[in-house]
Amino acid sequence: MAARELVETTRADVAPRRRGALVRREIFWGYFFISPWIIGLLAFTAGPLLASIYFGFTDYPILSGPTWVGLENYEKIFGSDRQFGASLWNTAYFVLIRVPLHLSLALALALLLNRAVRGLGFFRTAIYLPSMIPIVALAVVWRVLLDPRTGYVNYFLSFAGVTPINWLTSQEWAKPVIIFVSLFHVGIAMIIFLAGLGSVPEHLYEAAAIDGANPFQRFFSITLPMITPVILYNLVIDVINSFQVFAYAFVMTKGGPADASLFYVLYIQRQAFEFFRMGYASALSTILFLIILVFTALLMRFSKHWVQYDRI
C-alpha cells in the first residue's frame, strides 16, 4: 500500500515536468518542420509587404533611390488620379459579377459530378482540365477565337444571323468577355465543392427521403447548410483572387478600350513597370491590400450568421 502511494506521488510530481518537456520538444519540432514556410512567408510575403508599405510613402523611380515624400502619393491617388477611380470601378464590377457566377457555376458542376453516373471520371477530368491551362495561354487562345474578323466565335454566331461583334474592342463587351473567359478556371473551386459534398453524411438524405423531401428541399435544407464552411472558403479565396485580376486583361485588351478593362492590378503594373513609379505603385498596392483585408474581415465577421461549422 505504501509502495503504491509512493509510486503515485512520484508520478504526480514527475508527470507535469515530463509533460512540459514533451510539449516543448513538440513545439520545437513543429516549428522546425514549418520553418521553410515561415522563412518563405517572412522573406517573400511579409518582407515585401512591409517594404511596399514603406515605398508607398516615397518617390521611387527605380534608377535612383527612394525619397521620402510622406502622403504625397496618396494625395495624388485620391485627389487627381483619373485612372484610379476607373480601375477601381472595373475591378469592383469584375468582383461583383464574377464571384457569384463563378461560385454558382462551380457548385452546379460539383452537384452534377457528385452523382453516380457512368463515365464520371471522364466528366470530372474534362471539366477540371481547363483549370490546368495557364491563364496567359487561355487568354491568348480566347483572343484569337474572339477576333471580330477571323475568330471562330463570330463565325459560328454568323450562322444564327448575328453580325460580327467586337468582343474585346467594344467598351460594352470587354469586361463581360473577360469575366466569361475567367470562368474556364472553375475547376479548382468545383473540386473543393466536390470534396465538401462528399463529406455530407448520407444518412441525412436517407432520413429526408423517408420524410418525403423533394430534391430542392434536400438541397436547400441539407446540402447547402452542410457545405457552408466550404462555400465560405471558396468565397474568400474567390474575392481575393478576383480583386487581383490581371493576366486576362493584360493579354487580351491591355486595359482598353478607353480604360474599359483597366483593372486595378493592371494599373499598378502600368505605374510600376511602364512609368517606373515604384513609390506610386506601392501606394496603390497598399490601398488594394487594405481593400482586400476589409472585405475578407467582413466576410469572416458575417460568416457566423450563415456558416454552420458544427453540422459536419
Next chain:
Amino acid sequence: MASALAGAAAGAGFVVSAGLAASAALAGAWVGGAAAALAALGTAGHMQHTYANGGKYWNDELSKITWNAPEGVEAMEYLLKLVKAQVPKYEDLAIASEAGRKDVIQITDWAPEKFVTMINGSWGFFNMKQQAAHIDYSVFPFPRNANSANSKGFTANSGGWMFSIPKAAKDKDAAWEFIKFTTTSERACWFVKQQNRPSPVLACNEDPELSRGNPYWKVVTQDLQNNVMVPHSPVSPQLQDIYWKMEEDVMFQKATPKQALDDAAREGQKLLDDWNSKRKK
C-alpha cells in the same frame, strides 16, 4: 544627359495603302498618297497628324504642352471626320490584342478589306512580305494639310533607340566616342545595312544595296529628311498614356476634340511642371 539617335525608327509616318476606300470630301483636305487614309490611330495617329500639320506635342524645352494648339485641334477634327466617314464605330478599327491602343490596324488584320495604314518602321516591309504577301500595296509619304501653309507633312520621331550618357558617368568622353562610333561611323553604316534598316546618317541610305530592290526605299529616306525628333523626358510614358486616352476619348466620342485636347493638356502640363520642378531641385 546627352543622347544620340542610334537606330532610326525611320519612316515613322509613311503610309502604306492597299487600295483605298476613300472619302472624296476628306481627300480634298489633306493631300498625299493616302490623303483619306484610315491612317494609324491610337498611339501615333494624332501625334503624326499634328506634326504633319505644322504643330508640336510639346516645346523643345519640355516645359509646355502644345498638342491643344490650333494645329493639334485641326488634326484631331480631321481624324475624327476620317473615322466617322469610314466606320460606324471606332471599335471596328481597333484590334483585339491592343483594343484601341498601340497600332490600331495590323498588317495581319488587313484581310479582304481595303485599308490604308501607317507603318512605323522599315520592318513593315518585312512584315508585309511575311504576313501579307498577297496584298498589292503602295507606299506614300505622310499626307499634309493642303489648307494650311504651315503643314509640311513632317513626321514625328518619338521612338527609336537611344544611347544615353548619365550625368554621373565616370568617363563621359569615352562614352560619347563610343556612341559616335556606333551611330555615325562607317562601321555603323555597315551595321544598319546588315539589318536592312535606314541609318541616321543620310549618306548611308544612298547605298543601293540597302534598298535591296525595294521600290519604296526612297519614301523611307525622304521621310527621314522630314522627320522631327520629339524630345523626351522620364515622364514621357505617362504623357503617352495621357494622349492615348485623349485620342480614345475623342474617337469613342466621350469628348469633343477641343475638350479632350484641352483636358489632356492640363493633365500633361501638370505632369511636366511637376517633373521640371523636381529637376530644378
